[in-house]
Amino acid sequence: MLNHESLKKRIDLYAMTTFGGDFKDLLDSEKYVVLSKAMMETILPHWNQSRKNTETMKKAYYLSSEYLMGRFLTNNLIAMDTKDEVKEILKNMGVDYNQVEESEEDPALGNGGLGRLAACFLDSAATLGYPMDGYGIRYDFGLFKQKIVDGEQVEVADNWTKYGDPWGIRKISEKVRVTFKGGEIYAIPYDYPVIGYDNKLINTLRLWKAESLDEFDFRAFNDQNYDLAVKAKNDAENIAKVLYPNDSYEEGKKLRLKQQYFFVSASLQDMIRRFKSKNLDFEDFPKYHSIQLNDTHPAVAIPELMRLLTRKEDVEWDKAWRITTATFAYTNHTLLAEALEQWPERYYQELIPQVYKVILRIHQMLIDELKGKGIQDHDLNRYEIIHNGNIRMAWMSIFGSKSINGVARLHTDLLINQELNDWYRLYPEKFNNKTNGITQRRWLLQSNPELSELITELLGSEDWITDLKMLKNLESYADVPEIMERFLQIKWTKKKQLSDYILQEEGEEIDPDSLFDIQIKRLHEYKRQLLNAFHILFLYYELKENPDLKRVPRTFIFGAKAAPGYVRAKAIIRFINNIAELVNGDPAMEGKLKVVFVQNYRVSYGEKLFPAADLSEQISTAGKEASGTGNMKFMLNGAPTIGTYDGANIEIVEEAGDANNYIFGLKVEEIEKIRDSYNPEEIYQKDPKLRRVVDTLIDGTFEDKDGSYRELHNSLLYGANWHRADNYFVLKDFHEYRKAHEKADADYVDRLGWARKCWLNMSNSGKFSSDRTIEQYAQEIWDIEKI
Ligand code: 26W
Secondary structure, rough: OHHHHHHHHHHHHHHHHOOOOOOHHHOOHHHHHHHHHHHHHHHHHHHHHHHHHOOOEEEEEEEOOOOOOOOOHHHHHOOOOHHHHHHHHHHOOOOHHHHHHHHHOOEEEEEHEEEEHHHHHHHHHHOOOOOEEEEEOOOOOOOEEEEOOOOOOEOOOOOOOOOOOOOOOEEEOOEEEEEEOOOEHHHHHEEEEEEEOOOOOOOEEEEEEEEOOOOOOOOHHHHHHHHHHHHHHHHHHHHHOOOOOOOOOOOOHHHHHHHHHHHHHHHHHHHHHHHHOOOOOHHHHHHHEEEEEEEEEEEOOOHHHOOOOOOOOOOOOHHHEEEHHHHHEOOOOOHHHHHOOEEEEEHHHHOOOHHHHHHHHHHHHHHHHHHHOOHHHHHHHHOOOOOOOOEEEHHHHHHHHOOEEOOHHHHHHHHHHHHHHHHHHOOOHHHHOOOOEEOEEEHHHHOOOOHHHHHHHHHOOHHHHHHHHHHHHHHHHHHOHHHHHHHHHHHHHHHHHHHHHHHHOOOOOOOOOEEEEEEEOOOOOOHHHHHHHHHHHHHHHHHHHHOOOOOOOEEEEEEOOOOOOHHHHHHHHHHHHHHHHHHHHHHHHHHOEEEEEEEOOOOHHHHHHHHHHOEEOOOOOOOOOOOHHHHHHHHHHOOOOEOOOOOOOHHHHHOOHHHHHOOOOOOOOHHHHHHHHHHHHHHHHOOHHHHHHHOOOOOOOOOOOOOHHHHHHHHHOOOOOOOOOOOOOHHHHHHHHHHHHHHHHHHOHHHHHHHHHHHHHOOOOOOOOOOOHHHHHHHHHHHOOOO
């Protein structure tokens, strides 16, 4: 398929022209760049052809301020079915592909679930043959890299393009201007190929970089005012400099609003320019565009499209509004009140007054419509887009969109019945659910080739790679011991590989024969890593007191980044690391208990962790985790969930069966019932074993360096000025959580019984392919067709 000689030639040529040396002598990171560039040459003709082929079709556009694409190289080689060949070619050149692969920087242009979902969606759309392009920001610095030093998180800048950016094509000829009050700047597009699996369709992820119109002010330079000479350039470039590392708390920073407007305006101008070349009336714009807003971060697109249509393209207002509301759809990704974006009106006035004016008019249109519908004056404030000096982005998104969706059934139900109930009563037809999904190409085929091979062998076909529901046909092997033995062997292999990697990266030795109990996700109080930590301490004291206690040897693995300003989250990271030190340093725990906090959890670490798990920790407070997608990655790789009735856990268990998972804890309705009377102190006083672990925060077991352990302890027992005691019901759920673990422990002893549970999870994970999710978006919201 590949022309080996020509690829080799290209590799040699790029090695020389880019890095000035022979390929085999370059650094691994340089080899990666060279190889990727060489592969780009194979990709480009197909990519250009795909663009032509989809030019006349209706397309979906995904607007997202975050993308967590993960490494490109292997993913792209697999999609083009050239990985084995390339490996072979490199081998002949004396180069180990795996080393090159591992040297690729993970472009971390996102925080967590929302950004990774965007990446899975791009993969699925291309693979299914749907024309869908992504638009976003090409941050110079992605999410910080995390180091753990003395148990604490230390943030290091992530200069992900240090060695080059071989998959991004700078399309300077397609630059556009974006206007802010202080002046104009350029948005320069960088295009990344999104390669459909084995289908020749290549969509585009277009990320915008900010650049100044004037590079350099010569007059200032001649006046020896060097700072001023480059000020315009620096100011402009700062816009796309760095990703905000917050994934739940809205900070309301001006620069963040600038980022949002910057990429949204550029993207819409890009779409309009292409649309105009078709010589159609703007009335037809929605026939060619469906734009999905990934949360409210790009919601300024609604007034911006109105502005571009009415001020630049001479479309009259009412017609423009019809076009706008037929084009946009909005996905909500969180129920946390503190994450709902609201921008002070004056930021809009100061930074983008031209958009502010449009928002005023949209706001007035809403008020008129509400009055027309007979909504009473005293109820209007509930809907106001501009409210108490703030612009409510979710409200604008709802008013300006044809569709509003949540990301799991429970989440959508809560939106409809609670958070957005006012709006639901106004526009019931707009609301719908789209349960999240993940791409099996990255999260099974690429990350777990061993299990993939077994699946293909048993199914007698590779069709599951694009049709995950086929896994259902494997269910009955759960009762075939020889197959379960092979499955267990694969699990062990993945655990061994992870152990080797952890030894190399963290310097910790772990035993692949122990139960791997894994919680990997952003650090947040609602995700309750603290509950997990307390349970580990509980086990530790149990084992200390009763050395003959029969418990399965366990390795607890955590991976999590905390927002740099989130003091409690950082305290929890330190607490977990302190526990690790205590447990791992105690010879009595040898062969019984081990705790590892891995540094810098990210997509590529996830690819090693998910396949190696025996137990998936999904223990958020019910009603708080919109969906979760890590839960699906564990399931796909055959790990039972220990989790709450929250987000997609509910649907996971519905598919895989109660008996194969460990569901525990308060349900949403129960929480609502007890909320007002909940007194965690009572539980704490009544349960001395729980008290002991909670008190390790304050009794000197660990050093409370900065008072943050005391603060955590207080927050659990007495609350704080912004929340009640034990806001996330850690103490309340502790007992049931512990019991669920005991049950899992007892079940794990029966090797084949356990394998059966794992297998049934894997076999029933078909629903959670992002292919299914994208089909639903395509048919129920976007109304687009496959090429
Ligand atoms: C403004 C600060 C901010 C930044 C990001 C607030 C909120 C966000 C995101 C909406 C947070 C996020 O990533 N949400 C996650 O989205 C996933 C994909 O739908 C879900 O699976 C997770 O449950 C949800 O927490």
